[in-house]
Amino acid sequence: MDEFLGKKYVLTDSENFEDYLVYLGLSYIARKVALRLNQFHVLLKNEDGTYTFQFLSTVANSSITFKPGEEFEEVKADGVKVKALIVFEGNKMIHTQTDDDGKVSRHEREFYIDKMTVVSGFLYPSF
Template sequence: MSIPFNKKYKLERSENFDDFLKELGVNYLIRKMAGSTTSTVELVKEGDNDYSFNTTSTFRSQSIKFQPGVEFTEKRMDGQEIPCVITFDENKMIQEQKGDKIVTLIREFTDEELFLTCKVGNVEAKRWFKAC
């Protein structure tokens, strides 16, 4: 299966997300706001090899523009700028952030759902999104 582009997914639930943010060093107040915020995400194909991944929430919105396999500087939701690489593997979008700690975000797309696995150190969080 390939990735369905230009489709929006809304966050339904999370597991262990607070521990993931804590491992990243995110302060308590921001962790609580992030954990209670519902976000909508969309992967958009902009051209032959140009993409954007858009996140919209009541807390903050962000658009990441990238080319698969090409390192770029990402400004994370916490404001930190870090080197990042995004690749595709069948229906998965794999994002590696190379800040103080290596963070891996694996997004697995279907027509109806998006499943996100967030890894940093020995901590793993899971987030489930539904197509909207």
């Protein structure tokens, strides 16, 4: 992943993102705002071996710091706390989030020299 560190990727398209926002329960207007954000994504490696993934836009910025393969608590942009796990597989960063209701979200980010693609998905809780 070192060749992708520090690069600012512009999010131009995100597969299944609106379906993911519906799954989260966002209103129509909130979904349309989220879809129109001009976002940048940046992956950084910290001196202590952790990574920081930044989400930057003109409206709001957020970031998460993690160690690959170790579960951590994440507060998502909508304020919901989830248990998260990020692993690297080749040029992919696979980010899984589980909320208290058992909803599981998965974001697969694939890094290239000139772009990053994101595929978002979800699993319904089994009761």
